[in-house]
Amino acid sequence: MTGRLILRTLSELCLTAGALTVLLVVHLLLWTGVRADRAMDHEVAALQDTWATAPPAATRAAATPAPAYRDGRPFAIMYIPRLGADWHKPVLEGTATGTLRRGLGHYAGTARLGATGNFAVAGHRRTYGDPFKDLPRLRPGDEVLLTDGVTWYTYVIDKPAYLTLPDDTGVIEPLPAPLDRSATPYSAPGRYLTLTTCDPEWGHSHRLIVWGHLDATRPVGEGMPTALPG
Template structure:
């Protein structure tokens, strides 16, 4: 009997140790690796931009200020479409002041698990950055750097700013966070049915998992392109403290 009790106790200790190690891995180590990976992706972009190797960069991008709000309007102007995005490669950096003025994440092409370990992922087949349609991006809520941990804090009017190395794109949140299920793929349609938009425009959709440590649902935020400006003009107002 003593041998049985001792064996069971040792098994419990072993299992407990493995559980603690797994939790440490999920909460800490994946975050360390993801932060390093995201920093590397931004370094890659900055090196490309410093050499002028912007993916599909146009010679100029006209100002696209004064987009209409939740009524479905979009910024005016016709920014030249960027070239094809390389799957798994970074092409932009996103800033969301509401999540902190030090918050910035690389945006890569694709939403596979291996891609999302290195940053945010652009849904393939959705609009390209700044173009007419719905530029849609996914990110982890928890693990792998917790990029969208504070996603529920986003509110109407919040700025979501991106740059592709030549242009700053400022989107403004119109609706969200909206809760839905993973099968609701209409949230990334060119004109999302439940977004409140009624006509084609230049939109942004952000998606992440819900609840915080689960994936039974999705949280959605919709925004419209409010303005653009060349990087030579300095940071947009939304990024100035």
């Protein structure tokens, strides 16, 4: 009887542990994604409301300097047509854990949007909305478009995703300088874009890096870039 009781107890414990594991996976896959999607939609809507009530873009661009990026606050929206017609995410200042739960995070200290240097952005590969889940799909020639409510910035991807280690901080330097110097497509200063996320999808032992260069800008008053539907 004692052996059967122990076996039954162990079986019940295993079933309980299995149920808890399933609940945890559901939480990671679904609930954090739902909450993150809501948070990102809120940040996008807040930006669009701010832009809609601001002075005309042409007046702002000519008369006032660009405001400083505020830690944890959104300042731009990113669109990547390759990742879907509906793919768009807010870009916030900083890469703190709480910030990346509400959108993409701009590495503090890297270049401003459209400026000379390296505009570097991080995003979750999995959980919290999976914003960069499909980053490996990007190919040379793909466009990444951003707007700050005044200007549209079009960056063009220069090479497929590059795999490196988390401590390879040279990838976000003004002139990208990865540990493997042969990996960078750049040899002179310019206006660059760096996108970073974790690899593998459910781990963080490595980082995926995608680089691009600024190809064009246009005032928002001229309408959306042709690469964006609608």
